C-alpha cells in the first residue's frame with residue numbers, strides 16, 4: 147500500500163482509504179454488510195495497510211460508526227486515521243449549531259470506541275456555515291485542534307467554489323472533495339487547497355459504482371441510486387465506455403478510475419465506498435500500480451474538458 151502525506155499536517159495516510167458510508171445494513175443500504183461482514187471489512191482493510199477510514203454519524207443510518215467501533219475493539223488505535231463529520235445525526239436529521247460540535251465529536255468517538263477522532267469535516271454544510279467569515283464553526287474546530295482533541299478539520303464539498311470559500315475563510319487543513327474521471331470540476335480548487343498545505347480526501351471516486359465496470363445502459367438501481375432516470379443511466383453508460391477507451395490495453399476500468407485520481411500529488415487518499423471484503427481487495431489491487439502514465443492522465447483531462455466541463459454530471 148502506498149502511503150501519502152496528508153497535506154502538511156504531519157499525518158500520513160494510505161492511498162486507498164475505506165469509504166464507510168455503506169458500512170452497515172440500513173434503510174438506505176438494505177444490501178449493505180451485516181455487522182459481522184462490516185467488522186471483517188475493517189479488519190481486512192487494516193490488515194491490507196489501509197490506514198484511513200471515512201465515516202459520519204449518519205452513515206448507514208448510524209451503523210457505520212458503531213461497526214467501526216466493534217472492529218476497532220482490541221485493535222491498536224494508532225492503526226487508523228479516522229475522519230468523521232458534523233451536521234447530520236444518526237436518525238438522518240440535521241443540527242448545524244456550532245455549540246453542538248464538541249458533543250457530536252465526542253459521541254462519534256464513543257460510538258467508535260476510540261479516545262479521539264483525527265479529522266472532523268463539516269458535512270456539506272449550508273453556505274452560511276461553509277463560509278468561515280459568516281460562522282463560528284471553524285473557530286470551534288480550531289479550539290478542539292488546539293486542545294489536541296482532533297488533528298485536523300475542514301469541510302466536505304462538491305464544487306470548486308465551495309472548496310475555495312472554505313479554504314479562503316478558515317484555517318482548515320482537511321477537505322473531502324467529490325472527484326472522479328467523470329466529475330472533474332473541483333480540480334482547480336483542489337490544487338489551490340493543496341498548495342496551502344491541506345490534505346485532500348477524494349469521495350465518490352467510482353462515480354457511485356459506475357467506474358467499477360459492473361453497470362450498463364440496462365442496469366436498474368433499487369437503492370439511493372434509483373434517483374437516475376433511464377436517460378441518466380444511458381448517459382453514464384456511454385461516458386464510462388468513452389473513458390474506458392482512453393485507458394491503456396490491460397488496464398481495467400476500476401484500475402484506471404482509481405489510478406487516474408492517484409496520479410495527482412494533491413490527492414492524499416481515495417476512498418471507494420466498500421460493501422464487502424471482496425470489493426475492498428479488488429480496489430486495493432486495482433490501485434496497486436500507482437499513477438497512470440502522464441499522457442493518459444492528460445488525455446482523460448482533455449476528454450473531460452471537451453465532453454463534460456460545460457455541464458458536469460449531477461449526482
Ligand SMILES: NC(=O)c1ccc[n+]([C@@H]2O[C@H](COP(=O)([O-])OP(=O)(O)OC[C@H]3O[C@@H](n4cnc5c(N)ncnc54)[C@H](OP(=O)(O)O)[C@@H]3O)[C@@H](O)[C@H]2O)c1
Pocket residue numbers: 164165166167168200201269270302303322348349350351352353354355356358360400417418419420421424425426428429
Ligand atoms: N457528503 C459527503 O461527505 C460524502 C458523500 C458521498 C460519499 N462520501 C464518502 O465517500 C465514500 C465513497 O463514495 P460513494 O460510496 O458514494 O461512491 P463510490 O466510491 O464512487 O462508489 C461506491 C460503490 O461502488 C461499488 N464498488 C466499490 N468498490 C467496488 C469494487 N472494488 N468493485 C465493484 N464495485 C465496487 C459499490 O456499489 P455496488 O456494489 O452496489 O455497485 C459501492 O457502494 C463513501 O463511502 C463516503 O465515505 C462522502
